[in-house]
Amino acid sequence: IKPYHGRFLFCLTFEEPEQVIETSMPYTCAIDFGIDNFAAIVCDDGSSAIYKGGAVLSDTQWFHKQKAKYVSILTKGHKNQYATSARLKDLSFHHANFTKDQCHKISRSIIDFCVEHQAGTLIFGVNPLWKQNSRIGKINNQKFVSMPIAFLRTMITYKALNAGIKIIEQE
Numbered sequence: 001i002k003p004y005h006g007r008f009l010f011c012l013t014f015e016e017p018e019q020v021i022e023t024s025m026p027y028t029c030a031i032d033f034g035i036d037n038f039a040a041i042v043c044d045d046g047s048s049a050i051y052k053g054g055a056v057l058s059d060t061q062w063f064h065k066q067k068a069k070y071v072s073i074l075t076k077g078h079k080n081q082y083a084t085s086a087r088l089k090d091l092s093f094h095h096a097n098f099t100k101d102q103c104h105k106i107s108r109s110i111i112d113f114c115v116e117h118q119a120g121t122l123i124f125g126v127n128p129l130w131k132q133n134s135r136i137g138k139i140n141n142q143k144f145v146s147m148p149i150a151f152l153r154t155m156i157t158y159k160a161l162n163a164g165i166k167i168i169e170q171e
Contacts, residue, residue, distance in 0.1 A: 005096060006089030016162075025120030025165070031110065031156070032125045033149045041110060043117045051106045053147060056099060060147070063095040099148055107155035111163050122160050124153060126169045 002009050029043040038053030070088050114122055157167050 005093035006086070007093065025115075025118040027117055027119045028121040028123065029114050029117065029119040030123040030125065030170075033147075033152070035147055038106060038147065038149075038152065039110065041113060043114075043119050045117055045119075047113075047117050049110075049113055051109065056102050057147065059095060059098050059102075063091065066091055099151070103148060103152045103155050107152060107159050110156055111159045111165070114160070114165055115163055119165065121166045121168060122156070123168045123170050124156075125171075126153070127171055 002011060027043055027045045029041055032040045034040065034053070035057065036053060037050050038056060039051045040048070041051075042048040067088065070084075070091070074085070074088075113119075160167055
């Protein structure tokens, strides 16, 4: 049991036998993560897919705007029935759940794409510390840094391993 945005989560951990890498899937897919396109995937059988990131980006921008508004009201000491610490918790709870839901849906779709196209290997484009000191303009920095790419990568990784797909991280 752990605290989660003013509520509690009951977390369970299940042990499963080690998954065997599927050898009958001869193709390879590669994923490139981004902003407007949350993930772009291409397979060496000639197929590709793009997963839009507009919903997550929009919700993230809305969340940060609302959070700044409520924090500003609270820190100035104004009496406002809508600006309470409970409202901030609810806002954070909504944002965390929406982001988690979208990442689950996109990661499941990516794994289904790999299985459908018989891709036994999945390659991630990863750059360590790529969000630190990014200098791509104020607006692009805000968009880029706020996207939960590491969270999506984690979800894709565990779902791929459960499906018997090998993961390679490439700079």
